[in-house]
Amino acid sequence: MxxxxxxxxxxxxxxxxxxxxxxxxxxxxxxxxxxxxxxxTLTMIKFLPAVFVLIGLFDTWVDREVIERHLGNDSNYLSFIWAILLSGTTVGGLYVAFPVAHSLLKKGASLRIIFTYIGAAAICRIPMTLFEASYVGIKFTLIRLFTSIPLIIISSILLEKYLKSRGYQISDDLAS
Amino acid sequence: MIYLLTLLLTIVLFIRDREKTIAGVKLGIKKLIKNLPVFLNMIILVSISLYFVSDELIVRFLGESSGIIGLLLAILLGSISLMPGFIAFPLAGILLDKGVSYMVIGGFTTTLMMVGVLTYPIEKEFFGVRVTIIRNLISLLIALLVSVLVGIFYGEIII
Structure with missing residues (x-):
């Protein structure tokens, strides 16, 4: 060491x-x-190693071309729907979304999709949403989802514009 | 559950292409080991914050406040803490029973989920300091807007 x-x-x-x-x-x-x-720590052990194995398999199995076409710079509005659906399946919390988003970005997904995915992973994870609806009420959950998702998409597009104008490059060393 | 799913997927992929699958699993384990210290640091920060920002403290702080002060307090508490959904939402239910407004609860849960002071070490590792700070500030703003909208929908804010 x-x-x-x-x-x-x-x-x-x-x-x-x-x-x-x-x-x-x-x-x-x-x-x-x-x-x-x-x-x-016990909670993390329940899923974190599996998540990283899945990320590894994603890296070797999924073609860059597929990601670029559906989630890349020239993809259409459907890419936002893919990002939100994918975020629904995220387990754990934001800390799991970061390595997944990083892998997607390196495979050619656009920045706006990455930030939409991270934002949506924070607020639309399916198990969590069900919990929320049962404790605070379905009306609350629906209001929250329908107000925050458009805001997340708009802010992701703006953030992408800003970062592109500044020539943002993602770090490679730690997570590769 | 997720282990079973991962195992099944790995087996299916292994049958289709041995080398690719072994490389993938190896890559995943390598990434896990590389990221281990960052995750450990986050777990440590979360265990410290969960101890000091306990359920009782949140109920005490938010239980009697409403309006703008309550919202700001909720957003502050939500930003600096991190708790799993099965703790956070029952807590939100308790707050609701205590008469806390939906607006304040919206501010608390949304910042809890979107703004991560405690996940900063991990986020910065993957996306850099600048992006991490900007994303968290944007999330804070979104949380503020969402909670005001929640307040309007529930008639807690009259415009």
Missing amino acids: NLNNLRKYGLFLFFVGFVLLSFIFDYNVGEGIYDNFLQF
Whole structure:
């Protein structure tokens, strides 16, 4: 493990030390945080490795040409519908949408589609929407979806225009 | 569930093309290992925030507020916390029972879902600092607009 790796795990090592000390000195705050950490880690293990394997398979199996045609710069309005449908199947949260979006972008999807996908993945994930409808009401869910989706699409188009004018390039090293 | 699906897909693809499938699985595992520290950092941040911004705290802060102050508070709390849907929506239900307006609940849940202060380390890794900041600011604005629209639809804001 070189110095750079050690730096990446710096916070984690610090956290491990903090938790150990908390248990030794019976510090409640540290123990409570550790409980949360354990629970959230277990939740992540339930799907994260599978998601990354799926992303890997997507990278090797799906042709760039297919993505470019349906989600690329010259794709039509249908591409927004694909992006929103795809976002509905996202599991977990935004943190899962980022690596998926990154893979799509590298395969030739346009920036507006990427941002539509991320935005929609935040608010239209199917299991979450069902939860919302049952606790807060279907009317609320429908109002929220129908007001936010157009805003997400419009802002994605504007963000793409802005980033293109600034010559935005996506980083390649970490996630490749 | 998702493991079963992934396994089935991998088997089907493996039968169709061995090399491509093995390369894909290897690539996925490589990416997972590369991204592990970023995800670990996020989990740590979330466990700390969940401890300090607890359900009780949110109910206490939002339970008695409404109007503009309540909305701003809701947006702030939603932005800095991250919780799974099965915690967030029952919580929203509790707030609703306490008489919190739909507008405030909309602000809380929308920022909770779209604005990620805690997912910043991950987002920046994939899309860079500038895009991450812009996207989160836009999301904040969208959340504000959406909650005002929710308020109008429910007649909580009279225009």
